[in-house]
Amino acid sequence: MSAKSAINKEVFIPHDEKMLAAVPVKRRAKKKIPFLATGGQGDYMTFICVSVTNKKQSHVSIPKVKQFQGSSAFMKRSQWTLDQLRQVNGIDLNKDCPEFDLMFENAFDQWVASSAGEKCTFIQILHHTCQRYSSARKPDFVNCQSKLLGGNSILHSAADSVTSAVQKASQALNERGERLGRAEERTADMMNSAEQFSVTAQKLAMKHKC
Numbered sequence: 190m191s192a193k194s195a196i197n198k199e200v201f202i203p204h205d206e207k208m209l210a211a212v213p214v215k216r217r218a219k220k221k222i223p224f225l226a227t228g229g230q231g232d233y234m235t236f237i238c239v240s241v242t243n244k245k246q247s248h249v250s251i252p253k254v255k256q257f258q259g260s261s262a263f264m265k266r267s268q269w270t271l272d273q274l275r276q277v278n279g280i281d282l283n284k285d286c287p288e289f290d291l292m293f294e295n296a297f298d299q300w301v302a303s304s305a306g307e308k309c310t311f312i313q314i315l316h317h318t319c320q321r322y323s324s325a326r327k328p329d330f331v332n333c334q335s336k337l338l339g340g341n342s343i344l345h346s347a348a349d350s351v352t353s354a355v356q357k358a359s360q361a362l363n364e365r366g367e368r369l370g371r372a373e374e375r376t377a378d379m380m381n382s383a384e385q386f387s388v389t390a391q392k393l394a395m396k397h398k399c
Contacts, residue, residue: 279333
């Protein structure tokens with residue numbers, strides 16, 4: 190089971206929530222936290238997630254989930270509501286990069302994702318979620334490439350791929366149909382020619398008998 194599947198199963202499903210996205214991250218600048226504040230649990234992995242409740246009136250959260258070294262368990266350490274999100278900074282408009290910032294009402298974090306691809310997928314889903322669920326003013330997405338702000342662009346990409354495949358298959362069938370049509374026409378012409386040849390041969394045979 191992947192880490193993301195495990196997080197969804199352990200952290201969100203028991204609370205009747207569904208995880209929409211999760212990106213493994215590290216801080217670009219480590220905070221100075223007293224040893225006692227961490228509980229002395231050592232190194233850990235951090236995931237920034239997006240989750241939504243399964244209730245009729247959906248509630249979206251952006252929780253921080255951690256997995257401490259030597260443990261297989263995932264724990265939710267803190268979270269913000271979607272309405273508390275003020276700004277998402279993609280850092281670089283001109284190229285893919287793993288860095289991004291999240292600004293909330295009372296917090297500001299600078300992150301670097303495990304890869305540029307992971308960050309791009311997370312921002313795409315986060316942007317689409319904001320467009321769909323934000324009840325208050327929507328957060329600003331700054332320094333984000335246009336491909337990341339296309340709403341459900343991941344779904345559009347998949348749909349485009351399927352549409353392209355269908356179009357290619359349809360074109361292949363049409364071309365095959367045209368070839369079959371031409372072959373049928375040639376077969377009909379050959380049958381007509383054979384019939385005419387047979388009639389002519391019969392006439393010649395009757396003439397010679399006479």
